[in-house]
Amino acid sequence: MKQFYKTNTITHNLLSLTGFKSMIIFSLLVESPKSYKEIQQHIKEHEYLHEDLSVDALRIYINTLKNFGCNIKRINDNGTYKYTIDDHPFQLKIDDSQAQSIIKIYKTISKSIDVNDLIILQSFFKKISIHITNEDLKNKLNNLSPISNIDINLIKQLKHYAENTTEITIYYNSAISGRKNITVLTDKINVENGKLYIYGFNSEHNNYAKFLVSRIIKIVSVNLSKKTLPGQEYTVGYEYTKDINEEFETLENEKIISETNNKLIVELTSRSKFELIQRIMFLSKKCKVLYPEDFKSDIIATLKKMKEGYFEK
Numbered sequence: 001m002k003q004f005y006k007t008n009t010i011t012h013n014l015l016s017l018t019g020f021k022s023m024i025i026f027s028l029l030v031e032s033p034k035s036y037k038e039i040q041q042h043i044k045e046h047e048y049l050h051e052d053l054s055v056d057a058l059r060i061y062i063n064t065l066k067n068f069g070c071n072i073k074r075i076n077d078n079g080t081y082k083y084t085i086d087d088h089p090f091q092l093k094i095d096d097s098q099a100q101s102i103i104k105i106y107k108t109i110s111k112s113i114d115v116n117d118l119i120i121l122q123s124f125f126k127k128i129s130i131h132i133t134n135e136d137l138k139n140k141l142n143n144l145s146p147i148s149n150i151d152i153n154l155i156k157q158l159k160h161y162a163e164n165t166t167e168i169t170i171y172y173n174s175a176i177s178g179r180k181n182i183t184v185l186t187d188k189i190n191v192e193n194g195k196l197y198i199y200g201f202n203s204e205h206n207n208y209a210k211f212l213v214s215r216i217i218k219i220v221s222v223n224l225s226k227k228t229l230p231g232q233e234y235t236v237g238y239e240y241t242k243d244i245n246e247e248f249e250t251l252e253n254e255k256i257i258s259e260t261n262n263k264l265i266v267e268l269t270s271r272s273k274f275e276l277i278q279r280i281m282f283l284s285k286k287c288k289v290l291y292p293e294d295f296k297s298d299i300i301a302t303l304k305k306m307k308e309g310y311f312e313k
Helices: 002-007 017-031 034-044 055-067 096-109 116-127 135-142 152-163 271-284 293-311
Strands: 071-077 082-088 167-173 179-190 194-201 207-212 214-225 233-242 255-261 262-269 285-293
Touching: 017 034, 017 055, 017 082, 034 055, 034 082, 055 071, 055 179, 071 233, 096 116, 096 135, 116 135, 116 152, 116 179, 152 179, 152 194, 152 214, 179 207, 194 285, 207 271, 262 271, 285 293
Parallel strands: none
Antiparallel strands: 071 082, 167 179, 167 214, 179 194, 194 207, 233 262, 233 285, 255 262
């Protein structure tokens, strides 16, 4: 403890390695059935442990968990014996008010969250939902995540392709034109307004676009040839006037340049002019475009078209 107060750093000297390894093995067996070999591999590759654990030592850890009240079963998985915990005394109890609080917090953070964190939270919610007795709350919690009804493997594939700017063809269920193949040079995968999108260059319309991942039925093909995104990236500066006590939430592609009293100067960057216009229109009268001049003209033209639509006879 003295070392921690002095350095504010956790080291092996501050850990009970026996207790820590017990917790790791416990979490592995609760997650899914594991063989001795799989547990040994995990311990060896763990960022803090890197330890070769013998089978005899593993037996001791498993027997210790049994002594703590864990119901550990051994199953035969195609000739390989695996161990799993189907009941234990460390059950989590969540009442209705606590579940409601979890839902409120998640709705706030899910507006802009990293995809990796989203996948982890999805798994977490599935685990804690079994401890909620209110069926309505349980269903809400299970369907709260933007990826609750999306194949996790599909999300991981799309993330990999986006990180490597890979061209893929997706079978997409468009709300306007129905099911069809669309070829996209992927750029990023991101949560926006509580929905998961894949972004990239759409060869069909020759523009930068975004597609709801929930509408992707499958990946049809992958082009592994190296390509670069065509077109240019646009940067728009705007002034935003906040209300008293208002919390202004920036998007992933925005940054606050300066703040004076209730006025913010914000820069927004995107390859899609349509996306930029959408953001400015969403912020409405609180927002004033500062630069560049040609984008100011685009906003004025959009507003004029909207006005003409209201005054048409």
